[in-house]
Amino acid sequence: MMPLMGFLGTIVLLALIFIGMYNGLVRMRNQVKNAWAQIDVQLKRRHDLIPNLVETAKGYMKHERDTLENITKARNLAQGAAGAGAAKQSGAENMLGGALMKFFAVAENYPDLKANQNFLAIQEELSSTENKISFARQFYNDAVMLYNTKIQSIPTNIIAGMCGFKEESLFELEDAAERAVPKVSFD
């Protein structure tokens, strides 16, 4: 009686271990697939987002330029009108008026364009989008590494061989030119 119980107990234990290992492999393989899909998510986000960002920036730049042009035109008109009535006013007021006009002209020459802040924000978004893509690839590679290690180690390699778990390939550069250091020149 006892040896039979012991034998059955061992069988049950082995079955449980087998099931546990199989489930672990399944979970890891699905994690690898998920990680691959996440890369595509980030690529699509880049594809959708960047053109919109650039269009928004261009729109704001055009708006600022139009506003600046209108203000300059109005100033010129006002200057012309003030010049016509200058003969009636005293010399000091004239000079003051003239100086203020020159002051405004200087300020308009070097305006604090908010487009600059826009560009900084766009730069941050661009570099963050690229970072996200590379982190997604990094995560995919980490997932593949763990999965391959698990498939290749004893004892899980037995189960992997039996149930048809294959090794996955890592994300690698296809174009060797991408490994070279880029040349930066501002000419």
Next chain:
Amino acid sequence: MWSQIQSNQRKSLFYSLLMGFVLAATGCAFGIILIPGIEGVTVGCFAALVVWLFLMLVSYFSGDKILLASSGARKIMHDDFPQLFNVVEEMKIASGLPKMPEVYIIEDRIPNAFATGKGPERCAVAVTTGLLERLSRDELQGVIAHEISHIVNRDVKLMATLGVTLGAIVLLSESLTRNRYVLYGRRRSGGSGGNGQAQAIMLAASLIFIILAPALAQLIYFAVSRKREFLADACGVQYSRYPEGLASALEKISTVQGGMETANKVTAPMYIVNPFSRFNSASGLMSTHPPTRERVNILRGMAGGMSLAAYQKSFIENSKNGKMIFSSADLNTRLYKGSPSAAGFVPAQGLGEKLSAPMEFGVPIAVDVKAAPRTAADNAPVTTKGEISDFLHKSDDYKIIYCTCGLKIKIPPTYAKEHIFCSRCGIKYLLNK
């Protein structure tokens, strides 16, 4: 990552059981002091269990809200702080969290950060405005990676459980030791009529234990907290692949004097740096965080790659205890080919073999200094400003020391002293001329 989570959960179970044992023993001692005899034991254990369950329920359902509210945190969205939000999102991708954590901001000039939440499905990261002002993007990323590792390693749950157990132990213990009536005017009625001497011994033992129990529990709590901090550093580097970011962030954070207004000792383990102490003080058995200098040295000593194995190697070489902190199951990680194994970190050259003594703050390192030898590369055309200045230094017989923090220290030939300090990290080098 997953084998490491499982091994963490096993270790968490062990520590939780250990603390639970201390709690049960405290409960028994509590009961024995109040009611001598066997009923005392059962009453005491029951009382301990009730207290513990109550605290656990409160902490489970609203622990993270309490922490966030008590620290004055304000939830932010992408447009409020785009860089911070992007950094958190990048680390979420690198760590494989299923959902984006909530991001909070704390208005405090002291730089610090913490993570909280029940688990990867519902978690939060909080950062002070002082931190945002001081850190660069890479350093911020190192800090966020560290916090996200706390979430992935289920550290928050563990420390909350242990904190609650510690709280229950302290509550039970202090309710007796602070209660003079109980200590001096105990009733002797009831009891199972056992022999008086055994009762007296049990009573004495219980009293001693109940006085010591809070200290014992605190030691366990702080030891676990320190170990988890090292683990979070290692996993953070695995996500960000840039240990120098976290290392320089830690240095910047710890050189700021002063403590946070909204932290207390029980919530301290959640923060990245001890919110109370300055750079080197308050390390030791009663500290929630390992000394910052040790963490920085370990991070900068990772010359072999970004994996947990590299961190462990550096840990053994550079930390005071030098024992392994990861099990072998955690270490079956190797870098895939093509990854930059030394990205951002220049290994120590010119110092011969690797340092055998741990790098303590203030301990000088002896180094043989010869003039940098002329090589064929010296005759190559120099084009950059750095190369030109190096060329001039070599031709003027400057000596070069490569510090482990990455700085090239150039010593002029007329330098007369016997030692020199690295201007970036402060290590002292003794010059054998």
